[in-house]
Amino acid sequence: MTDLPKIEKQEQETFRDTIATIDKEGKRAWIYPTKPSGKYYNLRSWLSMVYLLVFFGLPFIKINEEPLFLINILERKFILFGMIFWPQDFFIFGLGMLIFIVFIALFTVIYGRVFCGWACPQTIFMEMLFRKIEYWIEGDANYQKALSHEPWHFKKIWKRSLKLILFFALSFLIANTFLAYLISLDNVFKLYTESLSENSGTFVSLLIFTSIFFFVYSWFREQVCLIVCPYGRMQGVLLDKNSILVAYDYVRGEPREKFKKNDTQTHGDCIDCHLCVKVCPTGIDIRNGTQLECVNCTACIDVCDHIMEGVHRPKGLIRFASEEGIKNKTKLTFTTRMKAYSAVLLVLIGVEVFLLSTRSDYDATILRAKGMLYQERPNNEISNLFTIKLVNKTRKNLPVIIKVENYDGRVEIVGNPLSVKKEDITQGAFFIYLKKIDIKKRKTPLIIGVYSDDKKIKTVKTNFLGPITI
Numbered sequence: 001m002t003d004l005p006k007i008e009k010q011e012q013e014t015f016r017d018t019i020a021t022i023d024k025e026g027k028r029a030w031i032y033p034t035k036p037s038g039k040y041y042n043l044r045s046w047l048s049m050v051y052l053l054v055f056f057g058l059p060f061i062k063i064n065e066e067p068l069f070l071i072n073i074l075e076r077k078f079i080l081f082g083m084i085f086w087p088q089d090f091f092i093f094g095l096g097m098l099i100f101i102v103f104i105a106l107f108t109v110i111y112g113r114v115f116c117g118w119a120c121p122q123t124i125f126m127e128m129l130f131r132k133i134e135y136w137i138e139g140d141a142n143y144q145k146a147l148s149h150e151p152w153h154f155k156k157i158w159k160r161s162l163k164l165i166l167f168f169a170l171s172f173l174i175a176n177t178f179l180a181y182l183i184s185l186d187n188v189f190k191l192y193t194e195s196l197s198e199n200s201g202t203f204v205s206l207l208i209f210t211s212i213f214f215f216v217y218s219w220f221r222e223q224v225c226l227i228v229c230p231y232g233r234m235q236g237v238l239l240d241k242n243s244i245l246v247a248y249d250y251v252r253g254e255p256r257e258k259f260k261k262n263d264t265q266t267h268g269d270c271i272d273c274h275l276c277v278k279v280c281p282t283g284i285d286i287r288n289g290t291q292l293e294c295v296n297c298t299a300c301i302d303v304c305d306h307i308m309e310g311v312h313r314p315k316g317l318i319r320f321a322s323e324e325g326i327k328n329k330t331k332l333t334f335t336t337r338m339k340a341y342s343a344v345l346l347v348l349i350g351v352e353v354f355l356l357s358t359r360s361d362y363d364a365t366i367l368r369a370k371g372m373l374y375q376e377r378p379n380n381e382i383s384n385l386f387t388i389k390l391v392n393k394t395r396k397n398l399p400v401i402i403k404v405e406n407y408d409g410r411v412e413i414v415g416n417p418l419s420v421k422k423e424d425i426t427q428g429a430f431f432i433y434l435k436k437i438d439i440k441k442r443k444t445p446l447i448i449g450v451y452s453d454d455k456k457i458k459t460v461k462t463n464f465l466g467p468i469t470i
Contacts, residue, residue, distance in 0.1 A: 019226055019293060020283030030148070031222060032141040033131075034278045038302025044118060048128040051119070056173075059180035064395045067184050074183075077423075083356065084393045084423060092355050099348045104231075106341045108238040112245035116231065117297035122216075122224050127281060127297065129170060130217040137163045141278065167218045168210070175209035222282045225295055232292040239290065241324040242337065246296045248276075248287045248318050249326050256287075259311050269313050276300035276318060286318055362398070363391035364450045364458040369429065374465045380436045382466045385414075389427050390450075392420040398452050402430060405447040405459070409434045432464065439466035 023029045061068040063082040070079040078085040078093075085092065107115070117123055137159050138144045150156055180188050183202065191199045191206065216224060225232060239245065253270035270287065277285045279300060282293040286300045298320075305315040321332050369385040377383050392398045400418040402411045414429040432446070443463040450458040 020280075021223060021226060029283070031281065031283045032144045033281045033283075033299070034141045034275070034303075035135050036279050036297075036299035036302055038299075038306060040298035040302050044298070045128060047118060048124045051124055052128070055121075056177055059177060059185040066395060067180075069181060070184055071181055072183060080356070083359070084395075085359075086391065086393055089359060089393075092352075092359060095355065096352050099352050103345055103348055104234075105238055106345055108235055109240065109243055110338050110341050112239060112243045113231070113235050113294065113296045114244070116225065116295035120295070122229070123295055123297065125174065125213075126217055126221060130167060131281075133166050133170070134163060137166075164218065168214050171213035171217065172206075172210045174213050175206055178209055179206055222293075225282065226293055232295075235290075235292065241327075242322050242335065244320055244322055244332065245290060246286065246294060246298060246301060246318065247290070247321045247323065247326055249316070249321070250287070250289075251326055251329060253287070253317050269308070269317050271307065271311060273307055275303045275307060279303045290323070360458070361393045362450070362452075362457040363393070364460055365389040366448055366460045366462050368462065368465060374467065376467075377433060381433045382436055382439060382464075383412075383431045383433045384464050384466075385429060385431055386462070387427065387429050388418070389425065390418070390420045391425050392422060395422050397421050398457075401451040403449045403451060404432060404434075405449045407434055407438050407444075407446070409438075409446075434464060434466070436466075439464070442466065442468050 018024075021029050021031060058069050059067060066082070066084070067079055068082055070077065072078065076087050078089075134144070138147055147156055147159065176188055179202070182205075187199075187202060188206075191202045196203055248270075253268040255267050256270040256272040257267040259271035259273075276287065277283070279302075280286070281297060281299065282295065284291050284293045286294065301318050301320075304318040308315045308317055319332075324330075325332055366386055366388050369387055372385045375383045375385075388402070390398070390400060398420045400420065402413075402418070404411065410433045412431040412433065414431065418426075418428045418430075420426040432448075434444070438444070442465070444466060446462050446464045448460045448462060449456050450460065
């Protein structure tokens with residue numbers, strides 16, 4: 001006998017077999033989302049304005065003639081909020097990446113995919129810049145659809161040309177800003193103030209970045225979230241029934257029925273207007289449940305709340321909630337589990353901040369010269385030859401003096417006095433002389449202080465090789 005409930009459930013899940021951006025023939029189905037409005041959209045707009053001001057303004061901020069933020073991979077130079085980091089600090093970045101991965105996992109388990117809709121650069125640029133330009137030139141969704149199906153005429157050519165010109169100009173601006181984070185704004189300006197032959201690498205990089213951004217925001221669009229970005233697929237593993245997400249209250253909304261005046265309402269609150277689908281930038285039906293295409297942009301919440309007000313029913317049919325909360329008809333609360341995970345997130349952030357704030361601006365490595373034994377000197381002294389590698393991460397030149405801390409020894413520099421230029425690395429050699437009476441065993445532990453301008457900047461421990469005394 002046929003299991004009817006199982007068949008019905010399979011039919012209800014058929015939406016998961018396809019995505020809204022691909023039609024039955026396997027071709028691209030263009031998404032024309034209705035222009036959103038409402039409380040959450042306004043809040044996202046304000047937050048996006050702050051985000052964009054920071055993104056475009058940060059490269060202009062300098063500290064001691066250096067950018068506030070720089071990720072120069074080619075020169076292996078990284079500046080975070082005025083602090084310079086070199087390859088010697090890679091362990092901090094390694095630990096930072098591990099913390100970032102754990103942070104994403106825990107954050108998603110608690111708060112769902114809220115990052116995608118509220119802080120992801122792809123979403124902010126697409127919805128708050130390029131999409132608004134499109135609405136301004138071509139109108140809302142219905143006008144855009146009509147324009148796309150019209151034959152080519154002057155008005156259509158003019159609108160499409162203007163849109164693509166503005167899209168390319170904005171892509172060019174974003175590419176310049178992005179490049180400023182990689183090579184600094186000064187090097188980007190050289191492209192416009194110096195000859196092209198001297199900055200050919202910068203020019204080629206700018207063309208590549210501009211082309212990528214223009215392609216993404218003019219054509220590829222939401223496909224980045226659905227196909228390229230792995231985060232949507234990760235949420236299927238990371239989310240659980242208690243995670244906060246944009247959800248449809250099926251307990252309250254079902255069964256659906258079109259709205260009628262003087263309705264006695266023997267059905268659910270959902271009037272099946274499909275506006276939540278029309279406003280979605282990825283074309284999904286949120287009433288089908290959690291889907292990888294959903295970026296938690298909250299456009300469906302705003303439009304549903306507006307409809308509920310119009311039909312005099314409580315708002316929140318679509319809202320931030322957990323699957324468990326909807327099933328049990330409970331309000332969204334900050335559970336003990338959420339508090340514990342949030343505490344772990346704060347601890348992880350605190351660890352990374354501590355490592356960044358306590359990182360030393362100087363580094364010194366002192367080793368005995370390879371293949372060299374001790375030398376006996378006049379006045380009952382023994383000498384060892386040492387090499388030193390100095391790293392200066394600051395923005396000023398550094399004169400260096402070496403002192404023996406735990407013995408009455410003296411230091412003799414080989415060659416010129418030790419110094420290291422700003423943001424540079426240097427090497428040198430020096431002899432340390434100890435009295436024979438202080439040498440009691442084959443290897444004598446030494447504590448060496450590295451000073452600059454009468455201030456100790458580093459303490460290094462090493463061994464002094466000497467004769468065995470009986």
